[in-house]
Amino acid sequence: MTKKILLIxxxxxxxxxxxxxxxxxxxFDKNTDKKFECENALLGGCAYDAVKTPFPSETLELAKxxxxxxxxxxxxxxxxxxxxxxxxxxxxxxxxKELELFANLRPAKVFDALVDSSTLKKEVVExxxxxxxxxxxxxxxxxxxxxxxxxADGTRRGFNTMTYTxxxxxxxxxxxxxxxxxxxxxxxxxxxxxxIETTEMWREVVSEIGAKKYxxxxxxxMYVDNASMQLVRNPxxxxxxxxxxxxxxxxxxxxxxxxxxxxMLPSASLGAKINGRQHALYEPIHGSAPDIxxxxxxxxxxxxxxxxxxxxxxxxxxxxADAIDKAIENVLNNGHRTADIATSLQNxxxxxQMGDEILKEITKIL
Ligand code: NAD
Numbered sequence: 001m002t003k004k005i006l007l008i009x010x011x012x013x014x015x016x017x018x019x020x021x022x023x024x025x026x027x028f029d030k031n032t033d034k035k036f037e038c039e040n041a042l043l044g045g046c047a048y049d050a051v052k053t054p055f056p057s058e059t060l061e062l063a064k065x066x067x068x069x070x071x072x073x074x075x076x077x078x079x080x081x082x083x084x085x086x087x088x089x090x091x092x093x094x095x096x097k098e099l100e101l102f103a104n105l106r107p108a109k110v111f112d113a114l115v116d117s118s119t120l121k122k123e124v125v126e127x128x129x130x131x132x133x134x135x136x137x138x139x140x141x142x143x144x145x146x147x148x149x150x151x152a153d154g155t156r157r158g159f160n161t162m163t164y165t166x167x168x169x170x171x172x173x174x175x176x177x178x179x180x181x182x183x184x185x186x187x188x189x190x191x192x193x194x195x196i197e198t199t200e201m202w203r204e205v206v207s208e209i210g211a212k213k214y215x216x217x218x219x220x221x222m223y224v225d226n227a228s229m230q231l232v233r234n235p236x237x238x239x240x241x242x243x244x245x246x247x248x249x250x251x252x253x254x255x256x257x258x259x260x261x262x263x264m265l266p267s268a269s270l271g272a273k274i275n276g277r278q279h280a281l282y283e284p285i286h287g288s289a290p291d292i293x294x295x296x297x298x299x300x301x302x303x304x305x306x307x308x309x310x311x312x313x314x315x316x317x318x319x320x321a322d323a324i325d326k327a328i329e330n331v332l333n334n335g336h337r338t339a340d341i342a343t344s345l346q347n348x349x350x351x352x353q354m355g356d357e358i359l360k361e362i363t364k365i366l
Contacts, residue, residue, distance in 0.1 A: 012288025014072020044074025117260025134248025263299025
């Protein structure tokens, strides 16, 4: 069956990195029994420039009809002075909300060939392979009431609401437990249950589900401040980490730096099943990198790995996903590096060259 992929290149380096993943999709489409149909849509700053909204309704319609979405990145200084309601990031939050993409999966894996790129000692990060499961549609980012008000004395008060329902906690916990079942059977849930009531409830719900449905998974709980410290002190103690939206935003960026470069890390955002279709959006964790946009120096590996996650989680194309992952590993072992992961002694290759090298390896593996 032909799979419909919606490509949302976005802003900055987005089109450059998504372009490399597209070459791989085209290769599979032409040379294997896996068939794909790709469409393109606007989101973020480029959408605002074209139609004065960062989240055009056509993009939402195409997204709803697709089997999976591959996104580059959105945002950049050009749009920073716009009103908050039409900033590029509103497009991203909008699509997550509309498609109910509540589960964000962020693997942080250290490749052998890049173990020295990390700022941490080799023995701390060697063979690191953790998965952060972040809730994506609740918490302070969406809670109401929110805003900034002017008080009677002329000073201002900003306020946001941290909110979760037990149902929201339950569905994200199940995603994390299921992943832990397929991995190391270890789950650490992160909260601030000593101070914040919402997260006290979070801990209770996760514990109940663990005891009832997943007695074979070793469940632990950790306060977020300790978790941020443990992530840099001894990250290998973790396998799957479960967090809310805000704590996850911060912890997953910390985890990404354990691996050395933002340009290496993919992510998946999975939705609820609606009418038998589970929406899913795959994207690199990095932003639009305006400082290097248009120079053909960006690292496309995070985006290509995101494509591999799409094959694995949305399409169940394990062999093809394994081939992409292996190809990336081989290319790195062969010494090929984009600027962000190269040492001063290594030859740097461009974004397109990295895409070509990975494609060459895929053809050898298949
Ligand atoms: P960023 O991730 O864009 O860049 C941080 C640093 O990492 C920069 O030096 C950049 O050159 C480098 N970098 C990032 N990706 C790289 C890659 N693939 N290859 C090589 N180097 C890479 O973060 P930022 O500078 O804080 O944000 C820039 C813009 O991106 C902002 O407008 C921000 O809002 C937006 N943003 C978007 C997303 C998203 O679309 N999901 C995520 C984060 C930031």
